[in-house]
Each structure stands twice: as structure tokens, then as C-alpha cells.
Amino acid sequence: MRAPQRDRLDRDFADELEFLTRVRRALAWMLEHAQMRVATGDQVAGDRYTAERLGRMLKSYAKELAEEPDSPLYFGRLRFGDGPDADEHRNQSYYLGRRRITDDTGQPLVIDWRAPVSSRFYRASARDRQGVAARRRFGWTAHHPVRLTGFEDEHLDRGEELGTASQLLTAEIERPRVGPMRDIVATIQPDQDELVRADLDRSLCVQGGPGTGKTAVGLHRAAYLLYVHRRQLTHNGVLVVGPNPAFLHYISAVLPALGEVDVRQLTLDEVLGETPPRAVDTDEAARVKHDARMAAVLRRALYAQITEPVEPVVVPVGSYRLRVTVTALARQVVRIRVEDVPYGVGRERLRARMVAMFQRQLEAHGETPTRRWLDTIGRARPVVAALDRAWPKVRPDELLTALLSDPDALARAADGLLTAEEQKAIRWQHKPRSYKSAKWSAADQVLLDEIAGAIEHPASYRHIVIDEAQDLSALQCRALARRSAHGSLTVLGDLAQGTSPWAASDWHEQLAHLGKADSPVEALTVGFRVPAVVLAFANRLLPGLHVAAPPTRSLRTDGALRVRHAPDLPSATVAAVGAALEHEGSIGVIATDALLATLSAALRAAGIAVNAAEEDSPDRRVTVLPAALAKGLEFDHVIAVEPDDIVRAEPRGLNRLYVVLTRAVSRLDVLHSRPLPALLADG
Template sequence: MENEFQSAYQEEQHRLSLAMEEIDRRLERLRNTPVYTGHDFTEQVLESAREEKRQALAKSSQEPYFGRMDFDERGRGQRKPLYIGKIGVEREETSAYPLVIDWRAPIASLFYSFTGGEETAFYEAPEGTIEGLVYLKRNVVIRKRILERVADTYNRESDEPAVSDEFLVYRLGENKDNRLRDIVSTIQAEQDQIIRAAKNTALVIQGVAGSGKTTVALHRLAFLLYQYKDQVSADKMVIFAPNHMFLDYISDVLPELGVGDIQQSTFADWALDLLGLDLPLADPAETLSYWFESGSLREESMDEAPGRFKGSVHFMELLQAFVERLEPISVPEGDFSPWDGAVLPRAEILNWFNEEYKPYPLAKRKERVLARVHRWIEMELKKSPSAAALKERKKKAGAREKAYAKKWPQYDALTLYKQLFQAAKGLPADTAAEMKASLPTAIFKATQSDLRKQIIREEDLTALVYLHVLIHEVESSQRFDHVVIDEAQDFSPFHIALLDLFVKGHSFTILGDLSQGIHEYRGVHAWEEMSSLFAPEHTGYFALTRSYRSTLEIIEFANTILEQGVRGGITAVPVFRSGDPVRTISYDSSVREQSLLTALKELSSREYRTVSVLTRTLKEAVELHEVFTSAGMDVNLIDGGKKQYEGGLSVLPVYLSKGLEFDAVIVADADHEHYGERAWDAKLLYVGCTRALHELWLLHDGSLPSYVQAQTK
């Protein structure tokens, strides 16, 4: 076997040298070609293409490919070695296959979908189904032009057993830095199926913690841009992520895949920008306790939570009915007279509003009617008998036109939302009473109180954007070609139905984990709440159950929390990568801070790039940060306001850790006081535990929740 490995290594070293020689030669030629800076359009296009090739070849020159597959296409009778890379590189001479095949190309799908066996393999190409035999599937690791590793995961002609997971486990065992990495070289068959799914589909992905669902979604964007390059553009795609720090954490993946200009935002930022509002939102971490204190939420009735109601399609329909009731009361009472003797009958204005401009939404109808009134005034002014009369009439008309415009309703989303909850005047009494009766009393009172204090909560934003759409409509410039929603379990059906108004062809990638639904007072409890919004032919569902992040010990420990604390959570199937046992460390409450400091010092002394301390609340994170820095440790505080994840040592509340991963994790205060017996307490602790790749420690005062099993070292 050693000789076989040496032979494979030497073969790949020779092939790498040849590939780099050709790439370097072409890159040098392009770099020596003078850059065109003139104004000829054709030459500008050619220069743009040359620059694109320069950048692609520069990237390829460092790590040209990561995989090899020997394939004999049926009917050709010739076995060809195909090399797969992040960026395709064509050969200069005519050849059946490129020097490097882009991982998104149809034939490259074989590298991911073929998992061994003697049967015929196939892939879907534009010309139809292509069949053949796979003789060899090989992973290679090239870093900075140096061949570091060769691993065969399938060899038809070898007697050695397949080691399909060996290369994957090797890559998973690497330490974590402060950025999410691409997984092009380790995409698994079930992940590849999601990445290559058809564009005009609302794809729902249930992925357990560490299943790579976020990375899969990012690779899907890169694939869609490759496969549908004439139909979609990067600047018309958007990723909605839970917070700014998470956006920074994933920011390197798309550029590494050769894709830029994709919009990245939180839903809150996008909504506030669309609405033109500059308002601080209430802290989401405080909202749950707020609803409890207001009496509008009971622990045993999460389905009746305010966020669940405001996130329902029923509330969406209620808002539509509300706007429809505004139509009959939009045009002010009485005729319009710009000066004595000139009258524009209200009946004529009503005809414009209700008939001629009926296809338009309310705000545009108002705008067009007032413009029509202005034109009528100008026409009447032309009938003035003298210059003096014209001057006098212009003066009066200007004042009366402004006064008349002020009589019309103010069509902006926040004003209407306040009217709905009777926090502002403007509705007829019967309409106000009818709308009030359609809203749950506790929610009505709590929201009314919020709006009077100028408080807007995240669950209000969906309604505000929808009101904006109803009165203004969606502009073509606001439409997306594709929408990715990460941590979608914290979104609502209303979110999805609203965003569907902004996306072409129901083109969604919706991903999350119901077991991590720590905001269940506003999120979904089942994916059917979202998928049912679309026709069956426009939806797809995938479940990713294998976890590639954590060690076997960490995953089994976290699964127990779900099984005993949530009773219904979706547990993970680990990739066999064993590590240190999970530690539950008890301390006396009088030495809590010293115990946490000692634990952090011990883990930070090891060869880990990222270590985090997770607290239950932001207040506790701030306090511990002061303890650690006072002890001379360089620790980053992550408080929700940060836009960058620094890596290294961090302290943060557990609810901000979703989507992130660390080499080692310390869960502070994993006791009964901080994590009670409620299902969402268990989910929150599960989120914290599943952030760890290699080591997990839980420190507590001796009173562990019932769903946490004490571990001995």
C-alpha cells in the first residue's frame, strides 16, 4: 500500500507541475498584454474579459484543483482523468475536457454524487443524461502551489478498501479561524443535491447543528450564478442573516468561490432601509420577558405568542383588509375650489380616484389625483380675464391646493400601523372598532403601549413593510432574483409571504434548524408553516441530519439535551471523529469568576485559534469581559453591536452564537437557575453546546438542569 501511495503522490506531483506551468504561462501572457483604457466599447468588453481571466488564473495558480476523477464516458472508450477546482481553466489547445473543470459544471457533479460501487455512473448535461464508468476518485490538498496530501476515496482497480470518510475527517479536524470556509473539496452527495436544485423553487432545508447548511446555501448561490448566468445576477441576490457579525463571519466564502456583489443584510436593516426609517429597535433578548410581563404570553401557550400572531398569514390578511377599508375614506369631503367661482366637483375627483387610477396602490392614486388637480388648476388659470386676475388667482390657488392636499390621509406605513392600534387619530370610529375587535386584546394593548412610546419590535417590521407594499407596491428595482434566509426557524410565515412579493419565481433557499428555535415566541414550529405558502410544484424539502462540526462526544452530549429537554428535537448523526470527553465542572458560587477565568486560561493555552465563553445574558457577558481583561487576557466582547468577528478569545451571550463555531467552548453558569426546565431553555443550551468543534466544558454551581448529564473527566 505504501508503494501505491508513493506512486499516486509522484503522479500527482508531476501533473501539478505541468498544470502550474501552463497556468503561469497564460497568466504571464495576459499580464504582459497592455491594459486597454480607451473608450471603444468593443475593446472595453475584451479588456473586461481579459481582466476576469487574469484574476481567475491568479487564484488558480495557488490552488488549481482539489479533486481528480477518472471517467470513461460510454461510447467513447477512453478513460480520462478529470481535475475539479474552484475555478475552471480551459486548455489552450482543443481538447475534450478543460485543464481544470469548474466544480459547478454538470460533469463535476459526479465527483460529489458518486460514492462507490461497480454500477454505471451518470450525470445530467444540457444534451441529456451522460453515462459511464468511474475508475478513480481522488482528493488532493494543494496549498500555495505545494502538494500536501493525496487520498483515494475510490479505486475500481485496487484491492484496498475505500476510505471515503478519511479525507473528510482530516479536513474537519483542522482548527477554526475567524471566518467560515468554503467546502468545495468536501461537499457531500446530499449537500450537492441541494446546491444543484432548480432555481425557481422555494427550497426548505432542515439542517441539524453543524450540517453545513449555511455553507451549502452560499455554494448554491455560486451554482445558480454559473448555471443561470443569463437569468440571474449577483447584485439581485440577497442573503438574510441573523446579525451583522454573522454576515462578517461568512463574508469570505463567496469571494473565495469567485462570486461577488451579492447583497447581505439582516431583515431588520433591509426593512428599515426600505421604509426610510431611522429608529432603534427594541432588544430582541428583552422581548420575551416583556411579553410575559405584559400578560400577553403564557409559558404553556407559545402558539398564542404576540410574535406568532404578528407573524401569521392571518395578520397579513387583516392588514390587507385594513388598507381596503381606507379606500372609501381617502378622498376628502366637499368640492375643491381654488378661488371663488371655480369649482372642481368631488364627484369628478372620486371618478379619477375610483375609476381611472384604480389599478394603482393608494399612495400612487393619491399622487396622481393631486397631480390631476394641479393640471386642472393650470387649465382654469388660462381662462383668467386679465393679468391682475391671473396673479390673484395663482396666489389663492397655491394656498388652497396645499390646504387641500393636507386633507388627504398620510400614506406612510408607520402612521397607518399606529392608526391600526389606535395610537394616532385618523380612522372613523366604526372602522377603528372593527379593527380593534379583530386583534387579540392583550396584543392590542401591549402594541398600543409600545407605539405610544415610539417602540418598534422586530416582529412589527414585517407588518410595516407589507403596509408599505400595499400603499406603494414593489418597484422593479427592489425585486430579487434569489433570496437566502438563514436561521429561518426564527422567521415567520408572514416573512416568507412578504418576501415572495419581492422575489421572482418563488426562488428561495430557506434554511434552519427547528431544534435551535430559541425565539419560538415568534418563529415557526414546523416547516409546513412556510412550505404550505407555495404550490407543491414550487417547493422542495431537504433534511441534513449528519453533523460535520463537532466531535462524536459533543454531538452525543448535545443530542441528550434535546431528547430529554425538548422531547421532539431533531437530533444529529455524527461523522465519526472522536475527541476529548465533554466536561461538566462544578464550582462553589464564591469562586465562580475565578473558576471561569481558570478554565479560559487553560483552554487558551492549547493550540486552538478560537475559544469562546457563552453566557446566558448580555449583562453577564459584559461583567465577565471585565473580569477577563482585568486579569490581563485579550478577550473580545461580542454584544450584538459588533459588525466583525475577531476570532481568538471571545465572550458573548449564547443567543448571539447561533451560526458561529469555535474550536473550544465554555458554557458559563450551566445551572438550573440559568437554564430551567422549559423547552426553550434546553434549546438555548443545545445551541451553546453545538458551537464547539473539539472541546466543550460546562461550568455550573452544582445544580444542573435535569436534561444535562454530569460528565466526569
């Protein structure tokens, strides 16, 4: 490098260090100011509720600011030119970070990655500069204390564009993965950014192969929507639904790192209710209970509770005897049923119409009923008795207990919908003493939610992010659809990774079950995390999966793959883990449940500390987990033990193996004592 050029770079770097000092000083001032507001917040708020809410918000904000120095304060800089496409940003420069940082005068030093102008950092190119003259990426040390190590420039106005060839971008993408998932604000690609910034009212489905960042896109979209539409999302908010607790633990740090702590992150079981299942269905019973036809069976059983009125309703009021005839009452029952409202709404509508008929009769006598009188009439014993006979109250657990315990009731509700064999599969062999003593399975809880949703719509979220959505059954989709009836969805998944018995093979059908049939399906097919050599090996399985999922190609040219025959699997696993420990990063040992205990014991006997699936001890880099819990997780080094066992363990075992093989983001060891599955052996 020529001396003048080096001198210029040295001056630039010195300027950057000076700016970093200024930003750190500003952040310290923001933290001091935030802590002062925490101390005085209770004196500002007007009432107890407001004070508590304000206190929580201020404490959370102060905590986030205190933790900010542990991560880079910014990752990029935009410098605009003076062309017309620069708009109001002409000749301006902006530093981009995870949060906005201002000095003591309120002048922004770092802008939030979600700000509108930040999109140009991700999308501008030499072909479409969007007014950007130069883009700068910064390099930082990976460990605390965080230090600025350098920068990399792209002069778009000179036709320079590194794109994914950027050394700093590559280093950030390939950085060893230890602990929970990180945010990707420094590495968002143009196609990902378009999805992240999709409007709040737009539902979309992201079909993403392994390592394409679909989960990160969904989480960053949640953070973006909260930034842009915070007022709209304050009351009914954002929900993230994950497939299991291990997955939610893995992603738990992403949104807080982006400054968003008021997002609920739940498994579907937690969405449906906090009571854990106490019964286990047979495979056939679970399959039938999760089928879309069960919604019609349950609705038929629910509305069968409505009966035709057989006697009039008479209410004495002073010297009057007000009367609703059988014909008038029956007419209203028929009308309300045609109106197709939730069952509980229909019951209250029938009550209201009876009261209205009494009101008109009283007014015909020259009386003017008050609101209190109307409320009293609605609760009068004759009215409630008539209501209970014609449109009775229904408890979901009581109705489902009766349906699954009574062959005749089930046959009537399922006539023309379920076969005799399917009815037998879901029918209880032993009737509980009452609905209160019934033991519910996981599938039963979905049915209970379906009944409850038919009685009364549940509270709705403004936006729901659903990960691993390809594994949801039709009834599970309907449960989430009810909770987003007035909101939008970000649906994330990969059809090739569908492992449940009812996994989707087509996104449009799944979106219809989710209540968003017209939503677009966007495909992410470029992988940034899984090395090409690993992905190519796993892609050999795609022809056997029979799904319409496009293959994923990887930009990663590093990585390593070793496939070894090992008669003694525990010893081979110990040796593979020992070799992996010589590298940086996390290590995942993945096998069937039947092998896990043996492998864990062998590792511990060798003096290697291990985490179980839902543990995350920083002192233990090795996690041993069953193949069934591997979905959505990533490890720098994966050791997949006995693939043939994984395939044979379940009906969708080939899909499960595809998931396991694509958890590796640096190195993959495959250990087998029996022959490999044919598709892998033939490659």
C-alpha cells in the same frame, strides 16, 4: 507495501507534481493576462458606465486569481472508463477545483466544481458508478505555502469505495477551524450535492441539525446558480439573509472563495432599511406586532383611507367642459378594489381610468388627444384633487403613527383580529408630535415594510438564501416573500434551534408565510462537524424542545466532552481556556450577557487576549460571546459557562442551550456552579 506497488505510487506522485507545476504555470499566465486586461479595459469599453462595470469585474477577477495560490488549486480527479454510462466522457480524466484553470491555448486543466460532470465526483459510487472508473482525492498542507502531500484512490470499477471513511476527506472535515467559515467543495456529500444543484426555479427548505452543513449547502447553491444561470441573475441577483452581523462576518469569505463577489449578504434589519431602531418594545408588544394577524390589521387600516366619491370631476378643455360623474367615479373605485392590486397601483389605475373617460368625451367631439395632452389631464388640478379625496396618497410612517397613536383608529382596524389587551399592548402611550418625530422599534420597521409592500411591491431578487429561517416571525417571512415574489428560495434552519419568541415549530407553516407553501422540506440528519460525544450530550435536550425535528447523528468518533462543577467560574474558565490553547483551533467562551464582563476580565487578567463577538483578530484565538449571538457559528473548542443561567435567561432558553452546546466541532467543556438543567443531569 510491495516494492512494485511503491514504485508505481512514486511514479504517480511524481506525475502529479509535474501536473501541479503545469497548473501553477497556467494560473500565472491567467493572472498576467487578467492584469493586462485591467490595464487596457478602459480602452475597450464603449461608454463610461460599461467601462466602470468592466473595470470592476476585471479587477475583481484579477484579485481572485492573485489569491488563488493560497488555496489548493484542485481537490480531486475523475477518471472515466469506456463503458456506455461514461457518455461523452469515455476514457477522459478531469481535475476538479474551485475555479476553471486553462493553459495559454484555452485547454482546460482544472474544471469548475460546478460543471455538470463534476457532480459525478460527489455522487458516483461502487453501486452506481455513472461511468467513473476511479476517483482520486488530493491532500494538501493546511498552511501557506500550499504543498501537495499525497493522494488517495477509489477504484469504483473494482468495487472500491471509501466514502466518508476516506482519510483525506476526514482530515478536511475535521481540520481545525480558525477564522471565517470555509467552503466545502472538497467534502460535499451526495445528499448535499443534490440540494446544491437544485434548479433555479425550485424553492426548497433544508432542515439540518448541528454540523450537517446546511449553511454551506445554501451558500454553495448560491454559487452554483450564479455559475449556471449567470445571465438571468445579473440584473436582479442573489441575496443571502443572515440572522446577525456576526454570522454574516463568519460566512463572508465563502462565496468570494468560490469566485462569487456580486452576492448581497444582509441581515433582515438591513433588508428592511438602514435606519437602526430607536425604540424598544415590550415582549408582549413585539409578539403582537410580529403576528400574522397584523398584516390584516394594517391592510384594513390602509384601505380605510379610500372614501366614496361625493362630487363629480370637471375639467375645462378649450370650449368644452369634460365631466366624470360621481356614479361613474364610484363605480371605478369599487371595480379597482375588487381587482386586488397594490394600493399605489390602484391609485394610478383610478387616475388612468378618469383620463380614459375624459379621452372618450373629447373623441366624441371629434378631437384626437395626444399623449402629451393625456399626461397633462392626468396631472390637472381637478383630477388630482378628486384622486386625493377618493384614493389618497399614503406614507407608511404616517399611517402607522396614526394607527398606533389613535385608540379608535386601531380599534376599527383590529376589530375581530386583536383582543383589547393586544391592542393596548401595541398602542403608544405618548403620541409623537408628528410621524417625522416617531421613534420606531425593530418590530415597527417590519410593520412599516408590510404597509410599504401593500402600497407598492418592492424590487424582487431572483433567488434568496435565508439562514436560521426557523426564527423568523410571520411578518418577517412576508417581508422576504415580497422580495422573492418572482424568484425562488433556499430556506435553511433547524427547528430545534428556534430561539425567538415566535420561532416556527413546523416548516410547512413557515413556508406558507414565505410564499412558497408547496416547497419540499429536505432533512440533513448526518453530522460531519460536531463529534458524536458532544452531539449525544446536546441531544438529551431534544425531548424538552417540543419540535418535529429529527435527531442528528454524527460520523465523528473523535472529540472530547468534559462536564465539571466549578464554584469559582472565572477561575475555572481561565483554566479551561489555558488547556484549550494547547490544542490547535479556535476557542469560544459562551455565557449569558450577565457573566461575560466578569469572564472577559478574568481572561485578560490572566494575560489571554480575547475577541469580542464581532471581532476577528488573527492574533486572538479566543472569542468571548453571549449565548444570543452563538447561532450559526463554530469553534474547535467551546467552553459553555453556567447552562442553568442560559436556560433561565429567556423563554426559549432550553433551545438556546442546545445551540450553545452544538457550536463545538472538537471539544466541549461545560462549567457549572449550580445544578445542570434536569435533562442534562438525567442523561
